[in-house]
Amino acid sequence: MGPDTPCPGELESIVGSSYSGVLISDDFIAYNAYPVTAQQKCQAHLPRHFKTLIKIPGFNHQEIGTKFIDLIDEGFKMKVLKTTLYSNKPKTFINS
Numbered sequence: 001m002g003p004d005t006p007c008p009g010e011l012e013s014i015v016g017s018s019y020s021g022v023l024i025s026d027d028f029i030a031y032n033a034y035p036v037t038a039q040q041k042c043q044a045h046l047p048r049h050f051k052t053l054i055k056i057p058g059f060n061h062q063e064i065g066t067k068f069i070d071l072i073d074e075g076f077k078m079k080v081l082k083t084t085l086y087s088n089k090p091k092t093f094i095n096s
Helices: 008-015 029-033 046-055 061-087
Strands: 019-025 036-041
Touching (some): 046 061
Parallel strands (some): 019 036
């Protein structure tokens, strides 16, 4: 999507008029308006949804939002740890 003129039509021109996979995206309006069977929000963008949920009174929103933010933070920590551990291992190549 072009940064200057993003619009829903651009997404359709790239992906087509229908997409049967899971669309993983941020909250850009073109993604939200695109008809898909399943959509997953980018993990980096999820905390803002839960921060909004925490502010809504009732129905344990604060508890639920806080727990999900904690889980997302833990996921990021694990990814950093995994990346750090694997980046320090010696590389092996087939047929070298």
